[in-house]
Amino acid sequence: MKETVESILATPNSSQKNVMIVDDNNYYRSMRYEYHQLAAKFNTGYLQIYMDTRLELPCESWENSLTIDSADLNNPSMMSKIWVRIQEAISNPVSTIKRLEEKKLVAEQSKLCNNHNVVHNIDKALRKQISQYIREHKEKNSARVLAAQLNDIRQSVMEDAKRGIIVPPADILKADESIDMPKLETWVTTIFLQRCSSQHGHDLVILE
Incomplete structure (x- = not known):
């Protein structure tokens, strides 16, 4: 049966689309999967019609199964479905x-991968810091000017992180290789404040 189906699929017919009905037992999912693989090989669709409790119940997403019981057989709309x-x-x-x-x-x-990427999360933490500072100081300063100054600091920290000039503490990586964000944010806050302090005397408007 499988060889016959493959032979038919291997003979392309561009003039029309055909529906091939495989009327076989295919009790087990592994048997049905062979036909699914043929459909993938020849770039065609695949549909299962499940009607017998003796067959292994379809449960995989690839099976694309339509279940029909005995009551459905008397439903005149079933063929349309x-x-x-x-x-x-x-x-x-x-x-x-x-x-x-x-x-x-x-x-x-x-x-x-991005979520586990330290540099990516450093950037997220820096942006969080910038948003917080702007909220706290926007009444005293121009939010646009303040954001530009803080963004310059963010970019300098990011550049140093990418070049390995500044290195986060080793313990920010957990045993499962995920990132301990509270520790990372604490470290980033320290670096960020240090960079802000270094701008004192250079018209950094957030410092009083």
Whole structure:
């Protein structure tokens, strides 16, 4: 059966779209997965219609399963429902879905990497400090001028962090390699205040 299906899929027909119904036992998920892989290989859609309790219950997202019980068989709208699902499968080939899932996974991994990136979190902590100082001093000073001065300090700290001129304490990394943000923010606050103090006498408007 599988060889026959693969042979048909390997013969492209650009003039029309066809629906291939595989009427086989496929009791186990692993058996059904072989056809899912064929759908991915030949960039076509995949849909399961689950009707028998003897089959291994579909539970994986890739199975794209439509469950039908005996009562549904007497429902005149069931064929329309099945056809809608078939059209959705045709419009969303397995390979396309896989690429989207892979992109999502890469994005999630990239986000996780950024969250664990010390320099990235230093920048977040600095921006938090800047927002706090502007809120505390905006009534006495121009918020725009103040933000520009503080941003210069932020950039100088970031540049030194990237070049390794300043190095955060080693204990900001937890055993699971995640970042202890309270410790990092405490360290960043100290560095930030030191840089602010060094600007005293150079028209840093937040210092009184």
